[in-house]
Amino acid sequence: MKLLKPYWKGYKLDVTMSLIAVIIMAVSALWQPTLLSKIVQAISDDKMSEVNRIGMELLWLALAGLLAGVVNTIFSARASQGIAADIRESTYRKIQEFSFANVEKFSAGNLVVRMTNDVTQIQNVLMMMLSVLLRTPILFVGGFILAVHSIPELWWVIVVMVVLVFIISAGVFSQMGKKFGRIQGLIDSVNLKAKENLQGVRVVKSFNQEANEQKRFNVVSDETKDVNIQIGYLFSLLIPAFMFVGQGLMVVAIYFVGDMVGAHPTMLAEITGFINYLMIIMQAIIIGGMMMTFASRAFVSMARIKEVLDTKIDLTYKDVPEQNLDGSVEFDDVSFTYPGDDEATLQDISFKVSSGEMIGIVGATGSGKSTMAQLIPRLFDPTVGSIKVGGVDLKDVNNHSLRKAVSFVLQRATLFSGKISENLRHGKADADLNDMKHASNIAQAAEFVERYADQYEHPVEERSANFSGGQKQRLSIARGVIGKPKILILDDSTSALDAKSEKLVKEALDHELNDTTTFIIAEKISSVVNADRIFVMDEGKLVAQGTHAELVKSSDVYREIYETQKAQEA
Numbered sequence: 001m002k003l004l005k006p007y008w009k010g011y012k013l014d015v016t017m018s019l020i021a022v023i024i025m026a027v028s029a030l031w032q033p034t035l036l037s038k039i040v041q042a043i044s045d046d047k048m049s050e051v052n053r054i055g056m057e058l059l060w061l062a063l064a065g066l067l068a069g070v071v072n073t074i075f076s077a078r079a080s081q082g083i084a085a086d087i088r089e090s091t092y093r094k095i096q097e098f099s100f101a102n103v104e105k106f107s108a109g110n111l112v113v114r115m116t117n118d119v120t121q122i123q124n125v126l127m128m129m130l131s132v133l134l135r136t137p138i139l140f141v142g143g144f145i146l147a148v149h150s151i152p153e154l155w156w157v158i159v160v161m162v163v164l165v166f167i168i169s170a171g172v173f174s175q176m177g178k179k180f181g182r183i184q185g186l187i188d189s190v191n192l193k194a195k196e197n198l199q200g201v202r203v204v205k206s207f208n209q210e211a212n213e214q215k216r217f218n219v220v221s222d223e224t225k226d227v228n229i230q231i232g233y234l235f236s237l238l239i240p241a242f243m244f245v246g247q248g249l250m251v252v253a254i255y256f257v258g259d260m261v262g263a264h265p266t267m268l269a270e271i272t273g274f275i276n277y278l279m280i281i282m283q284a285i286i287i288g289g290m291m292m293t294f295a296s297r298a299f300v301s302m303a304r305i306k307e308v309l310d311t312k313i314d315l316t317y318k319d320v321p322e323q324n325l326d327g328s329v330e331f332d333d334v335s336f337t338y339p340g341d342d343e344a345t346l347q348d349i350s351f352k353v354s355s356g357e358m359i360g361i362v363g364a365t366g367s368g369k370s371t372m373a374q375l376i377p378r379l380f381d382p383t384v385g386s387i388k389v390g391g392v393d394l395k396d397v398n399n400h401s402l403r404k405a406v407s408f409v410l411q412r413a414t415l416f417s418g419k420i421s422e423n424l425r426h427g428k429a430d431a432d433l434n435d436m437k438h439a440s441n442i443a444q445a446a447e448f449v450e451r452y453a454d455q456y457e458h459p460v461e462e463r464s465a466n467f468s469g470g471q472k473q474r475l476s477i478a479r480g481v482i483g484k485p486k487i488l489i490l491d492d493s494t495s496a497l498d499a500k501s502e503k504l505v506k507e508a509l510d511h512e513l514n515d516t517t518t519f520i521i522a523e524k525i526s527s528v529v530n531a532d533r534i535f536v537m538d539e540g541k542l543v544a545q546g547t548h549a550e551l552v553k554s555s556d557v558y559r560e561i562y563e564t565q566k567a568q569e570a
């Protein structure tokens with residue numbers, strides 16, 4: 001409930017209106033049986049004018065209840081939808097602040113479920129709370145008082161009913177609460193499996209894994225079904241059990257009233273009111289219990305949202321003025337362990353790179369090349385040691401200055417659905433057509449983009465499915481260079497290009513961005529043979545550095561990679 005506190009404020013009017021409407025609805029419901037008893041009395045006294053008058057009163061009362069119901073629904077919907085949207089937006093805002101490590105802790109799929117399904121649970125319960133929360137105690141207490149007032153001798157019938165209904169509710173609803181908790185976890189699993197399968201649909205199809213994937217999906221889907229059915233069973237027990245208690249006690253009440261009517265004939269009218277109030281009390285308990293059950297499901301959701309909102313961002317930036325960072329990079333005895341891992345992925349790495357240098361990074365797969373590169377734009381902080389970019393320690397750097405200075409082009413190019421121009425503007429918000437053309441020329445993307453009739457306004461479909469791997473890489477390089485970064489990191493980002501295009505990109509980078517410090521992570525030594533210096537990584541360590549000619553002579557690791565690749569090419 002603490003979660004909701006800051007969000008109520010903007011909806012005070014809606015909440016107040018919906019609560020006033022609930023009170024009117026409850027009073028109208030409570031007043032009706034009293035008027036009904038009076039009508040019965042008037043009929044038995046043969047007072048027709050009285051019957052007409054009370055009949056009109058009943059009509060107005062029902063109309064007031066109806067109108068209040070409409071008002072309540074409108075304002076509860078406004079408040080619950082509004083609050084849910086605000087929660088969803090603050091959760092999204094918080095996730096935007098997350099570091100890589102924060103996102104990895106939850107997993108992307110899990111965060112999506114929290115922002116969608118969990119927020120919907122909260123929204124549903126808010127709506128329910130606003131329409132029944134106040135109604136339940138009013139109906140319960142009012143029904144109790146008026147029932148006792150109708151036939152005081154039968155107070156014990158009401159107490160027995162309340163106790164029995166409470167016992168049944170407590171048993172059933174506590175079981176249901178547990179099942180709802182389980183359902184939430186299962187929805188996470190269903191989403192995760194579906195997302196993984198759909199994202200990897202080409203792999204699934206090409207390896208003929210449809211049947212296997214179907215089986216894996218069915219396991220979680222069936223378990224979700226089973227738990228939902230169990231909840232259905234519990235519900236199916238509830239109503240007959242309540243009916244049994246209610247009707248049983250009514251028979252008991254009528255039995256006792258039978259004797260009393262003999263002595264006091266006017267009691268006939270009172271019994272109508274008494275039975276109606278008995279029903280109202282039972283209704284109040286059922287609705288209250290159901291609300292508690294759904295609320296328990298929403299509490300699980302609230303806790304899951306709160307966990308996101310309370311997550312400590314493990315990578316924060318100091319509030320310092322913008323800095324003019326140059327292209328130098330310095331690692332001072334840096335070691336790095338991925339969160340949750342036991343062993344260090346990078347160990348004791350030290351180097352200094354000056355502005356404008358071109359650095360090639362080579363090494364066996366898994367040797368830590370990408371991990372080292374990720375530390376330069378501060379996607380992670382080193383576990384030990386320190387890193388300076390543009391002469392400033394990354395712990396003291398201004399976030400915006402760092403983003404402007406460093407551009408990171410990943411091997412797996414990710415474009416966002418929209419237009420090519422929108423994607424390029426991620427690299428420079430105010431890029432004009434000339435900037436786009438220039439960057440696309442460097443990345444060898446202009447040749448295919450400018451063939452489209454709508455050129456840079458050409459759409460990018462979801463998951464950039466309308467582009468080939470090589471085209472995506474070229475656009476991703478164009479996005480990386482458009483802002484003329486001081487430091488450009490190409491993480492195996494020309495791997496999907498043919499040899500000629502790769503050469504043209506390298507030449508254009510050399511020519512157009514010769515002041516930019518460039519780190520090129522490459523599988524093939526031939527891609528970085530002309531670099532000013534080549535770093536050789538082996539099992540998380542920087543084992544050698546120098547020019548190609550120097551390394552061939554001095555580094556066993558480098559020579560081995562070089563000779564293996566030369567033999568493969570021959």
Ligand SMILES: Nc1ncnc2c1ncn2[C@@H]1O[C@H](COP(=O)(O)OP(=O)(O)OP(=O)(O)O)[C@@H](O)[C@H]1O
Nearest residue numbers: 104338341345363364365366367368369370371372
């Ligand atoms: N997010 C992560 N969480 C935990 N471990 C990771 C993560 N990313 C990479 N690793 C591990 O760190 C090690 C180094 O991976 P890295 O991607 O840096 O190697 P690489 O040299 O770039 O490899 P490749 O040439 O195959 O891209 C690997 O053992 C990998 O399993």
